[in-house]
Amino acid sequence: MTSFVLPHEVHGDGPHKVFAVHGWFTDRAAYAAVLPDLDRATFTYALVDLRGYGAAKDAPGAFGTAEAAADLVGLADRLGWDRFSVIGHSMGGAVAQRLLARAPERLRRIVGISPVPAGGMRMPADQWELFADAAHKPQNRRIIIDVTTGGRAPAAWLDRMVARSLAHSDAKAFRTWLDSWAGEDFHTEVTGSPVPALAVAGALDPALTAGLLRETWMRWYPHGSLLELPSAGHYAMDEAPLDLIRAVEDFLRADGNPAAAEREPAATEGSGG
Numbered sequence: 001m002t003s004f005v006l007p008h009e010v011h012g013d014g015p016h017k018v019f020a021v022h023g024w025f026t027d028r029a030a031y032a033a034v035l036p037d038l039d040r041a042t043f044t045y046a047l048v049d050l051r052g053y054g055a056a057k058d059a060p061g062a063f064g065t066a067e068a069a070a071d072l073v074g075l076a077d078r079l080g081w082d083r084f085s086v087i088g089h090s091m092g093g094a095v096a097q098r099l100l101a102r103a104p105e106r107l108r109r110i111v112g113i114s115p116v117p118a119g120g121m122r123m124p125a126d127q128w129e130l131f132a133d134a135a136h137k138p139q140n141r142r143i144i145i146d147v148t149t150g151g152r153a154p155a156a157w158l159d160r161m162v163a164r165s166l167a168h169s170d171a172k173a174f175r176t177w178l179d180s181w182a183g184e185d186f187h188t189e190v191t192g193s194p195v196p197a198l199a200v201a202g203a204l205d206p207a208l209t210a211g212l213l214r215e216t217w218m219r220w221y222p223h224g225s226l227l228e229l230p231s232a233g234h235y236a237m238d239e240a241p242l243d244l245i246r247a248v249e250d251f252l253r254a255d256g257n258p259a260a261a262e263r264e265p266a267a268t269e270g271s272g273g
Helices: 067-079 091-102 125-133 138-148 155-165 173-184 210-215 243-252 258-268
Strands: 006-011 016-021 042-049 084-089 108-112 195-203 224-231
Touching: 016 067, 016 091, 016 243, 042 067, 042 125, 067 091, 067 173, 084 091, 091 108, 091 173, 091 243, 108 243, 125 173, 138 155, 195 210, 210 224, 224 243
Parallel strands: 016 042, 016 084, 084 108, 108 195, 195 224
Antiparallel strands: 006 042
16 A cells, blocks of 8 residues: 655755645645746745645545644655755744744754744634635635735735635545644744744734744743745745745755855844844
């Protein structure tokens, strides 16, 4: 019997291997806006579809972050990647931290783009209902995307994001994923990790704020850093792609580069809002 392999696409042929993990609303297409301008000579990026999304839309599973971390380790083995970095957006940020808990010795660096903290996301009852019902109510998905991008995105972009989300996710898996990324607390499994960890927040995102990440990410990771992008909300890949690429790739390049590593705190110090 053949074991499940995460559907993926590979970009670049650089020596630094990097997984890119999408968030709750869509599949690997979440990174479409940044693909043309990635440094493919320095990095090899593998964009994945988690179970319930994209080419894995019909895949069975538990639809949780722990399972996703195991799937990523399996894919790394299949690709022959002994050590690698991981980028995760939103829910994918929680997956990245689960991967850190599962295989810390294999991770070079982690990046969370508006990452859900490893402690989960507690919500008041009305907000939970909004999120839970988004599995079968497109209007709820639109409200969530609009609010988390500061209410300033064009209507056509919001409509496109919702349509993409509906087309590239399974409703049952979508709902089950919510219980995992919002409800599970595994922060004690990663607290104190020496792996360098960058969190990128969008100033227009009222949920996963720089303030929240200071109280979580920055407390848990001794080599953590935080950058806030002033022109982005929750979807920095679409809202500020060039700023995001520069920040993320500069951080990843610092691995194995003592001079760059010494400059890291100065590059991010005071950048949060």
